[in-house]
Amino acid sequence: MKATKGIPYGMSNFRNVVEQNCYYVDKTMYLPLLEDQAHYLIFTRPRRFGKSLFLDMLRSYYDLSQKNNFQKLFGELWIGKNPTPLQGKYQMLYLDFSKIGGSIDELSQKFDAYSAVQLDELLMRYREYYDDEFVARFLSTKTGLDKLHMLDDEARRLGYPLYLIIDEYDNFTNVVL
Incomplete structure (x- = not known):
């Protein structure tokens, strides 16, 4: 039953x-x-x-x-x-913009910090697909934007497809308004 x-x-x-x-x-x-x-x-x-x-x-x-x-x-x-x-088939980057709070003045900094954390988590989930040198360079990079460019370049070079899902994408509008 x-x-x-x-x-x-x-x-x-x-x-x-x-x-x-x-x-x-x-x-x-x-x-x-x-x-x-x-x-x-x-x-x-x-x-x-x-x-x-x-x-x-x-x-x-x-x-x-x-x-x-x-x-x-x-x-x-x-x-x-x-x-x-x-x-x-994909290495997944899932961003939930509701996790980024704060005032309009803090939005850019909080977005970059949140993105950096999520990109680090992605790299650790798919660690076996990247060599040690890349992982060390990636983890020592500070900004989310730089990490995103590095990951995109390396994944393309190695032929790994990436998939980006953004949830609560209207959160920025709600914060700004």
Whole structure:
């Protein structure tokens, strides 16, 4: 007998939704359609409409570091039975702009500091793909912008595809207004 599924109200972590047996409206059948679209997508929906959970599902699906968890996370969903060739192929950079607070005067500094931390975390997650010399140079670099350029250049040189997801991108507008 299956346990009653919980309602994932306010949850934006796809893995937690699956592992905690929460009700999930399967939208994975749209992934092949998204892959046929332009490389830059913007999802606009009202608040509390599941955007963050959808983006986290995309992260789990395309993330190279989650490739071994594919059946566990997606086995019961449409995409679990119909995976695309891009499943588990990307090094993922996930930025949540709601984590960047402060006044308009602090915005640039806080954005750069947040980006630097997230880029360091990305490099450590995919550490096995980069040589020691690059890792040392990368970790000694201070600004997020410089780290982003370094990672982009090195990943391109080595043929590693990167995927950027930005959640809560309207946060800057909310801070400015």
